[in-house]
Amino acid sequence: GAGVSQSPSNKVTEKGKDVELRCDPISGHTALYWYRQSLGQGLEFLIYFQGNSAPDKSGLPSDRFSAERTGGSVSTLTIQRTQQEDSAVYLCASSSTSGLVGNEQFFGPGTRLTVL
Amino acid sequence: DQQVKQNSPSLSVQEGRISILNCDYTNSMFDYFLWYKKYPAEGPTFLISISSIKDKNEDGRFTVFLNKSAKHLSLHIVPSQPGDSAVYFCAASTGGGNKLTFGTGTQLKVEL
Numbered sequence: 001g002a003g004v005s006q007s008p009s010n011k012v013t014e015k016g017k018d019v020e021l022r023c024d025p026i027s028g029h030t031a032l033y034w035y036r037q038s039l040g041q042g043l044e045f046l047i048y049f050q051g052n053s054a055p056d057k058s059g060l061p062s063d064r065f066s067a068e069r070t071g072g073s074v075s076t077l078t079i080q081r082t083q084q085e086d087s088a089v090y091l092c093a094s095s096s097t098s099g100l101v102g103n104e105q106f107f108g109p110g111t112r113l114t115v116l
Numbered sequence: 117d118q119q120v121k122q123n124s125p126s127l128s129v130q131e132g133r134i135s136i137l138n139c140d141y142t143n144s145m146f147d148y149f150l151w152y153k154k155y156p157a158e159g160p161t162f163l164i165s166i167s168s169i170k171d172k173n174e175d176g177r178f179t180v181f182l183n184k185s186a187k188h189l190s191l192h193i194v195p196s197q198p199g200d201s202a203v204y205f206c207a208a209s210t211g212g213g214n215k216l217t218f219g220t221g222t223q224l225k226v227e228l
Contacts, residue, residue, distance in 0.1 A: 027143065031214075042120065042205065042218035043160070056214070091159055105216065107159030109154075 002026065004108035006092050012114045013082055021077045021111045025094030032075050033095075034067055038088040046090075050073065059107060082115045089113070119143045120208050122219035129226050135193040137222050139206030142187065146208040150216065151180060151191045154203045163204075164191070196226045 005024045013019050025032050034046040045059040049069045060066070064082075069075040079086055089112050094099040121140045129135045130140050137151075147168040152160035166173040166180045166189070179192045193200055203223050207216040 033215075035216075035218075040220065042118075042122075042220040043207075043216070045215045045217065048214055050214070059215070092161070104162045104165075107161070109157065109159050 002044040004092055004106050006090075006108040006111050006113060009109065010112045010114075012116065014116050015084060016081055018078065018080045019082055019113065021079075021090050021113070023075045023077070023092030023094075023108060024073070025073065025092070026096075026106055027073075029094035029096050029106075030072070031077055031095045032069055032103075033093040034075070034077050035091045035093065037091065037110075038085075043091060046077070079113075082113075084115050086111055087115045118220070120147075120219040121216050122206055122208055122222050124222050125220070126223040126225070129196045129224065130137075131198060131226055131228050132195045135191075135196045135200065135224055135226065137191040137193075137204050137206075137224065139189045139191075139219055141189075141208050141216075142188060143208070143210075144187070145210045146217075147211065148209045149180070149182060149189050150209075151178075152205045152207060153204060154221070160205055166198045187208075193224075196224075198226050198228060200224060201226045 007022045030051050034050045035043040038044050047067045048056040064080045067077045091110045091111040093107045095105045150165040151163040153163045154160040163179045164175050166182050182189045203221045205221045206219040
């Protein structure tokens with residue numbers, strides 16, 4: 001079946017512009033996660049959605065970052081007034097369960113964001 | 117504050133030999149550990165995991181060892197194959213895996 005898809009695959013933007021990154025999780029997966037990987041760093045947790053519960057936003061680095069998940073499926077990560085330090089690969093993952101040992105997170109290919 | 121550390125950025129191993137990738141963590145609340153493998157331009161893919169109630173988990177050529185007292189885990193790949201060449205990330209979570217904390221990765225190169 002189809003895996004997690006993300007669009008665009010690459011995005012180049014100018015400092016100060018807003019960007020939207022999209023994630024289509026695996027159908028039926030109730031949990032959705034956003035991570036980012038900056039150059040030379042590990043993956044950094046950003047935000048987590050589980051069903052209709054309030055999202056866990058504890059990893060968002062600033063109030064310029066926001067995310068929503070419409071209809072329990074597609075998610076959009078929005079970065080307002082982008083800065084050069086926002087340049088990274090943004091990865092989305094989904095899983096079929098949450099809070100249970102053994103839930104495997106399936107990752108999309110990522111969106112490479114470059115802020116000039 | 118890097119709670120999960122992979123101190124070796126790269127490792128080179130000959131085909132057929134054992135690859136040993138290491139990972140250290142500082143947060144004693146972590147109770148579930150995972151290894152992910154990542155090829156260029158692709159997202160990470162799950163490889164193997166271990167719960168803190170175990171000290172070893174094996175799946176084919178891959179074995180993960182956990183030493184809780186040392187806060188250390190390792191991934192053994194034997195025999196190593198050229199297709200194993202990738203970046204390997206160690207990850208940890210508390211209470212079942214909602215938020216994964218990742219290490220910085222180790223680039224494994226398996227040479228012919």
